[in-house]
Amino acid sequence: MPAWLMQPRTGGLLLLAAIMVLVYLAAPNNFYLDVAIQIGLNAIVVVGLNLLIGYAGQISLGHAGFFGLGAYASAVLPAHFGVPPLAAPVVGMLSVGLLAFLVARPILRLKGHYLAMATLGLGILVFMLLTNESQLTGGPDGMAVERLRIFGERISGKDWWYLITAAMLLLSVWLTLNLIDSPTGRALRALHDSQIAAQVAGVDVARFKVIAFVYSAMLASLAGSMSALYSGFVTPDKAGFIHSIELVIMVVLGGMGSTFGGILGAAVLTSLPQFLTVFAEYEHMILGAILMAVMIFLRRGILPSTLDLLARRRTG
Amino acid sequence: METFLQFLFGGLTVGAVYAMVALGFTIIYNASDVINFAQGEFVMLGGMCTVFFSLWGLPLPLAAVAAVIAASLVGVALNKLAIEPARGANVVTLIIITIGASIFLRGLAQVVFDKQFHRLPSFSGDQPIDVLGATLTPQSLWVMGGAAVIVVVLWYFFTRTTFGKSILATSHNRLAARLVGINVEVVLLASFALSAAIGALAGILVTPITLTSFDAGTMLALKGFAAAILGGMGNPLGAVVGGLLVGIAEAMGAGYLSSEYKDAVAFLIILCVLFVMPSGLFGRRGTERV
Numbered sequence: 001m002p003a004w005l006m007q008p009r010t011g012g013l014l015l016l017a018a019i020m021v022l023v024y025l026a027a028p029n030n031f032y033l034d035v036a037i038q039i040g041l042n043a044i045v046v047v048g049l050n051l052l053i054g055y056a057g058q059i060s061l062g063h064a065g066f067f068g069l070g071a072y073a074s075a076v077l078p079a080h081f082g083v084p085p086l087a088a089p090v091v092g093m094l095s096v097g098l099l100a101f102l103v104a105r106p107i108l109r110l111k112g113h114y115l116a117m118a119t120l121g122l123g124i125l126v127f128m129l130l131t132n133e134s135q136l137t138g139g140p141d142g143m144a145v146e147r148l149r150i151f152g153e154r155i156s157g158k159d160w161w162y163l164i165t166a167a168m169l170l171l172s173v174w175l176t177l178n179l180i181d182s183p184t185g186r187a188l189r190a191l192h193d194s195q196i197a198a199q200v201a202g203v204d205v206a207r208f209k210v211i212a213f214v215y216s217a218m219l220a221s222l223a224g225s226m227s228a229l230y231s232g233f234v235t236p237d238k239a240g241f242i243h244s245i246e247l248v249i250m251v252v253l254g255g256m257g258s259t260f261g262g263i264l265g266a267a268v269l270t271s272l273p274q275f276l277t278v279f280a281e282y283e284h285m286i287l288g289a290i291l292m293a294v295m296i297f298l299r300r301g302i303l304p305s306t307l308d309l310l311a312r313r314r315t316g
Numbered sequence: 317m318e319t320f321l322q323f324l325f326g327g328l329t330v331g332a333v334y335a336m337v338a339l340g341f342t343i344i345y346n347a348s349d350v351i352n353f354a355q356g357e358f359v360m361l362g363g364m365c366t367v368f369f370s371l372w373g374l375p376l377p378l379a380a381v382a383a384v385i386a387a388s389l390v391g392v393a394l395n396k397l398a399i400e401p402a403r404g405a406n407v408v409t410l411i412i413i414t415i416g417a418s419i420f421l422r423g424l425a426q427v428v429f430d431k432q433f434h435r436l437p438s439f440s441g442d443q444p445i446d447v448l449g450a451t452l453t454p455q456s457l458w459v460m461g462g463a464a465v466i467v468v469v470l471w472y473f474f475t476r477t478t479f480g481k482s483i484l485a486t487s488h489n490r491l492a493a494r495l496v497g498i499n500v501e502v503v504l505l506a507s508f509a510l511s512a513a514i515g516a517l518a519g520i521l522v523t524p525i526t527l528t529s530f531d532a533g534t535m536l537a538l539k540g541f542a543a544a545i546l547g548g549m550g551n552p553l554g555a556v557v558g559g560l561l562v563g564i565a566e567a568m569g570a571g572y573l574s575s576e577y578k579d580a581v582a583f584l585i586i587l588c589v590l591f592v593m594p595s596g597l598f599g600r601r602g603t604e605r606v
Contacts, residue, residue: 059408106591112407113351114599117545118590120538121583132576241538245415252412281427288420292398295413299405 009177012260013170020166033158035271037230040165041223043266046250047172047259048219053248054257055180056212057192058108059116061244062123066217068130068239069096070224075145075234076136085148089225093218100217104210123244130236142235145228161230168226169263172219176259179215188212192257220247253294255301264303318449323571324564325447329456329525331563332463333359336518337540338547338555339470340511346487346550347507350399350410354418356537357425358512361387362519363528364425367434376436384516390421391512392505400504418533425530438524455524462521466514467556474552483507487550539582546586548599557597561585 027033045067052058073092077083083091107118130137137143148155179185187208190198199205228234246269254265276283298305337355344352365383370376398413439458444451473480486493486503494500543562547554562582569581
């Protein structure tokens with residue numbers, strides 16, 4: 001096989017695109033397509049979050065807050081401020097990026113569990129704003145979202161959104177892989193291994209942490225906007241801390257520091273509850289047991305640990 | 317003044333529960349470096365087991381004791397079956413395992429018990445007590461008193477008994493503790509059992525006030541974690557002070573600002589404290605060995 005095909009940037013992207021086409025062709029009905037779109041939307045957030053957690057080594061338990069802000073930007077801006085639905089996600093992304101930039105420095109000074117707490121608190125504050133400012137947001141019941149129109153054509157329906165989500169996911173993976181392979185990416189990895197060593201080697205630690213934080217927040221906002229436009233409705237739970245924790249679980253389950261692993265994690269954790277519903281009241285027990293078992297036996301995440309096992313088998 | 321006192325009593329009662337949950341976090345964190353997000357599930361198990369044991373015919377005090385024992389066994393099982401096999405894994409991975417455990421325990425409670433809200437009768441009646449114009453229910457006194465007793469017993473245990481000291485030694489340096497002959501495995505088991513027992517006690521004491529259900533643990537774990545972080549992770553005094561502060565902040569926020577934003581007040585305070593004191597109120601100043 002030619003070497004360039006084995007590179008994550010070319011081979012990995014091609015594989016991902018091929019899987020996307022296969023899933024579309026093989027999906028027996030709209031329910032599967034809907035699950036696939038949900039996976040794609042979560043995967044966009046996870047790709048950014050994995051850069052922050054897996055590469056920069058900074059945990060965030062508040063990214064659902066950014067997702068929620070993006071979602072409500074798509075809902076509130078057209079409804080109350082006359083912004084066209086196509087521009088709203090962009091305005092949302094820029095505002096979330098600005099917000100993330102403003103809070104990044106004080107928050108990223110914190111380490112480990114304290115950082116987890118601060119990001120958790122930030123996410124919860126966003127959630128409370130969205131829940132309680134009901135004149136703007138419709139409160140806990142949520143609000144309807146104006147449909148997207150491109151050249152007068154109303155963009156709704158699963159086929160359209162599968163295409164858009166797939167394209168955006170490929171784009172964000174491509175951007176992220178490029179970022180990882182740039183001097184920024186190397187600085188982030190140095191930071192992950194040892195902040196002090198990176199600092200001694202001349203890496204502007206604070207600056208690179210901020211870059212990863214803002215980048216991941218903007219991707220979360222984009223995915224949030226897309227999810228609002230796709231479903232035509234937003235509720236505050238999407239910004240809730242349960243969703244934040246789910247996003248982190250996707251990163252860790254799939255593999256911290258592995259972009260494609262994170263996507264796999266998003267696929268597993270998004271689809272698992274859908275298919276576990278056949279077990280009715282045993283659903284949560286089984287989900288919890290699977291989560292524990294995977295993390296105990298594939299502790300580096302599904303993709304990296306499996307690749308390790310395969311490599312070990314090949315070399316004997 | 318009366319209203320302030322009223323809010324203060326409310327805050328101290330909730331705060332005492334948060335303090336107990338935060339103490340549970342602290343004990344397990346010190347012994348094993350694990351942040352156990354299933355801590356709230358111990359509180360839920362304490363309340364739910366007591367409710368169902370007494371429905372199945374046990375008198376209330378016996379049901380409570382049985383519930384504490386049941387929760388401790390679950391704590392021990394959590395350590396044996398989920399934490400120990402993953403020893404050496406990344407801290408975040410261990411946290412995800414405890415989240416998995418908490419989803420599992422919630423699901424288990426849903427199957428073994430049910431999805432309804434349940435209450436316990438107040439331990440010594442519902443006749444409110446008048447204190448300087450504000451009222452205090454006897455059950456609030458039970459909660460605050462229970463938390464106080466737990467704090468005193470823990471203090472005695474950790475500073476005056478050999479076994480307690482061996483837990484402290486393990487938390488400072490596991491290898492050194494092993495070298496002086498401390499059985500680290502037993503210490504870990506004891507920490508999980510103790511932490512679960514404290515959580516279960518909190519659940520039993522508070523159920524007459526707040527009711528309980530299979531999913532009651534999630535919010536409590538969140539608040540207890542917040543309290544432990546506010547106080548400084550790993551410091552028992554910090555856990556208690558953090559718990560009371562979070563409880564009081566919530567009660568004052570709900571009373572003077574708006575009940576919708578009561579949680580926001582607590583989290584805003586925590587964020588502000590962390591910006592000024594990055595290791596919480598009583599946390600060890602972080603020095604990193606390179």
